[in-house]
Amino acid sequence: MNWDEKEMLKLDNQLCFALYACSKEIIALYKPYLNSQGLTYTQYITLLVLWEEDGLNISELGNKLLLDSGTLTPLLKKLEKSQLVERVRDRDDERVVKVFLTDKGKMLQETFSDLPQKMFCNTGIRVEEAIKLKAMLNQLLGNIQKL
Amino acid sequence: MNWDEKEMLKLDNQLCFALYACSKEIIALYKPYLNSQGLTYTQYITLLVLWEEDGLNISELGNKLLLDSGTLTPLLKKLEKSQLVERVRDRDDERVVKVFLTDKGKMLQETFSDLPQKMFCNTGIRVEEAIKLKAMLNQLLGNIQKL
DNA sequence: CCATTGTGTATTGTGTACAATTAAATTGTA
DNA sequence: TACAATTTAATTGTACACAATACACAATGG
Numbered sequence: 344m345n346w347d348e349k350e351m352l353k354l355d356n357q358l359c360f361a362l363y364a365c366s367k368e369i370i371a372l373y374k375p376y377l378n379s380q381g382l383t384y385t386q387y388i389t390l391l392v393l394w395e396e397d398g399l400n401i402s403e404l405g406n407k408l409l410l411d412s413g414t415l416t417p418l419l420k421k422l423e424k425s426q427l428v429e430r431v432r433d434r435d436d437e438r439v440v441k442v443f444l445t446d447k448g449k450m451l452q453e454t455f456s457d458l459p460q461k462m463f464c465n466t467g468i469r470v471e472e473a474i475k476l477k478a479m480l481n482q483l484l485g486n487i488q489k490l
Numbered sequence: 491m492n493w494d495e496k497e498m499l500k501l502d503n504q505l506c507f508a509l510y511a512c513s514k515e516i517i518a519l520y521k522p523y524l525n526s527q528g529l530t531y532t533q534y535i536t537l538l539v540l541w542e543e544d545g546l547n548i549s550e551l552g553n554k555l556l557l558d559s560g561t562l563t564p565l566l567k568k569l570e571k572s573q574l575v576e577r578v579r580d581r582d583d584e585r586v587v588k589v590f591l592t593d594k595g596k597m598l599q600e601t602f603s604d605l606p607q608k609m610f611c612n613t614g615i616r617v618e619e620a621i622k623l624k625a626m627l628n629q630l631l632g633n634i635q636k637l
Numbered sequence: 638c639c640a641t642t643g644t645g646t647a648t649t650g651t652g653t654a655c656a657a658t659t660a661a662a663t664t665g666t667a
Numbered sequence: 668t669a670c671a672a673t674t675t676a677a678t679t680g681t682a683c684a685c686a687a688t689a690c691a692c693a694a695t696g697g
Contacts, residue, residue, distance in 0.1 A: 344603040351606035352599065354538045354554065358620055359516045359609065361627040363531075364556050366513040367684080368634045369506045374685095384510075385653060391501045402675065407501065409511050412676055414654050421652085438662050438675040452499065456491040459498035462506065467633040472626065473505055479623050480508040486614040487515045514654080521655095532683060549645060559646055561684050568682085585645040585692050 372465050376458055380451065385414070386422060387455075393428065393444050394452045400439045427451060519612050523605055527598070532561070533569055534602075540575065540591050541599045547586045574598060 354360050370384045377387050385408075392407050393399065399407075401415050408415075419442055422428045427448035433439035463473070501507055517531045524534050532555075539554050540546065546554075548562050555562075566589055569575045574595035580586035610620070 344600060348603040348607070352538060352602065353542055354535060357535075357538070357606065358613075358624045358627075359513075359520070360535055360538075361624050361631070362509060362513040362516060363535075365627045365631050365634075366506075366509040367556065368631060369509060371685090372634065373506070383652065388501060388504075388507055388510075391499060391504070391507075395500055400675080401677095409514065410653090411655060413656080413678080414652095416677060418653075432676095436663070436675085440676065453491060456495040456499065459504065460495070465634075466505075466630060467636075468630055476623075476626050476630070477505045477508050479619065479626075480505075480512045483613060483615055483623070484508070484512050484515060487512075487519065487612075489614075518655090530682065547645080548647095557683090558685060560648080560686080561682095563647060565683075579646095583645085583693070585690095587646065 369462075369466065372462060373458075376455075376461070380454060381425060385410070385418060389415070389418060389422065390427065390444075390448065390451065393442065393448070397444050398441050400433070400441050404442065422448075516609075516613065519609060520605075523602075523608070527601060528572060532557070532565060536562070536565060536569065537574065537591075537595065537598065540589065540595070544591050545588050547580070547588050551589065569595075 350356055373384050373387070377384060382390075388408060389404065392404060401412055401419070404419075405411055405415055419428060419430055423430050426445055429443045429445055431441050431443060433441055466473075468476075497503060520531050520534070524531060529537075535555060536551065539551060548559055548566070551566075552558055552562055566575060566577055570577050573592055576590045576592055578588050578590060580588055613620075615623075
């Protein structure tokens, strides 16, 4: 093993760990806001999607969130139990479960309307930096998906 | 809710989701390499730390990996079961458990010596881009930790 | 010396996350 | 119309991830 290889095996030199750590820490910053409404981060981003487009089925949600049915099925049942969504099996195709926001679920959007701005302040990052960073992440994600 | 607020509640406009998605997808790229050696990503980065500095205790590992004992205790017991590490309770302070690599665990480093390079190629990102991205992530992480 | 405070690990409970499998329903095709 | 292939969710099993708690031990201050 040469010097370069040894250097690159150090945790601090790994891009993946920086991503992994950043992701976890930022999600942790969301927690106080979300937990106060009885939500987790994954449940929150599921609602984000439904606020944009209601009545998606589970695989459509999974495509947008990059999550599979093993994650979404129990999560959506919890959201249903707290009466934020309704799961309705499609009459025309009984395999399909469509997910609809309840009135309570729709109203919750207002509660979180200022959360993105709040979170942005918490990170202490400049606007142009954030835009640049997101662009780089999206490009990276695009590269990976193509494989 | 004004237009800006509504825009920022869209999934695709959220930096946090870009981080979360990127992190998961890159870790997924690691899986074939790691699973072939019976390892998960979290176990791999734990070994990365130990290859740099052997004999750390659990809280020291947790500080470097940003993980708590609830995650590390069962993980280290699995690594011990597969004979890659040894958990030794400190004689002087019975609260402390120190973690040492076995010979088998030390030798595994060679097996992964070219993995960072391989992974880098898989992402299809340019060197300067990767460096820039990692710098931005580390700065963001620094900002958060200070809160 | 001893009560208090702090530290280090383990345990329990909840909630993802994903691979693999199953099961039901639909679709394509001979 | 049979029936194979595909699609869609749900289920099962393994592995994090973290909050909350418990517990043992250590350090410290009066």
